[in-house]
Amino acid sequence: MIFKKKASEPRFKELAYPHMKLLYNVALKYTGNVFDAEDIVQETYLMAFKKFHQLKEPSKCKSWLLRILRNNFLKTCQKNKNQQRLSETDYIEFLKNHIRQKGADEMLLEKSENKTLNEAIDKLPVKYREVLALYYMEDMLYKEIAEVLDIPMGTVMSRLTRAREGIKTTLLRAHTKKNIVTINFKGQYPKHGV
DSSP states (O other): HHHHHHHHHHHHHHHHGGGGEEEEEEEHHHHHSHHHHHHHHHHHHHHHHHTGGGOOOGGGGHHHHHHHHHHHHHHHHTTTTTOOOOOOHHHHHHHHSSSSSOOOOHHHHHHHHHHHHHHHTSSHHHHHHHHIIIIIIIOHHHHHHHHHTOOOOHHHHHHHHHHHHHHHHHHHHHHHHHHHHHHHTTTTOOOOOO
């Protein structure tokens, strides 16, 4: 058994390591924070290494790893239904230590451009977010997503459509609110008691 694992270690690295960035990005979308994403990816690779002998087709390594990642995430959610978010001080400390130094204006502009879109995506249920992440972030085909999530291809297309509609609705609401605030700031208040 030990000989078998040692013999498969280089092959595991060759097949699995190129997908680490993909797994991390998907885990980040699932969890919403870097700490949990790193934990889930680490658990995924540990489990994948232990069960590497079960991988029948090396060409399907990516979908196999994504399936393990998804299952790990779902197990974590079930265990911690009332999962607490990272405290602000921990997050700020992490940012101070890990993000390259940028000007405050540059960081603020970057954040404000993506904030509304990210909020819209985060409001979606997990089943829609995961399809969206795999399709747009990882450029996966419907068929590949269906294999990874173990759902029919029609369900992938349906979830992707519903995800787009959800984002569109949220962005339209945000845009409408922004226009109302802009109008009010310009001094064009609606007349009361007409």
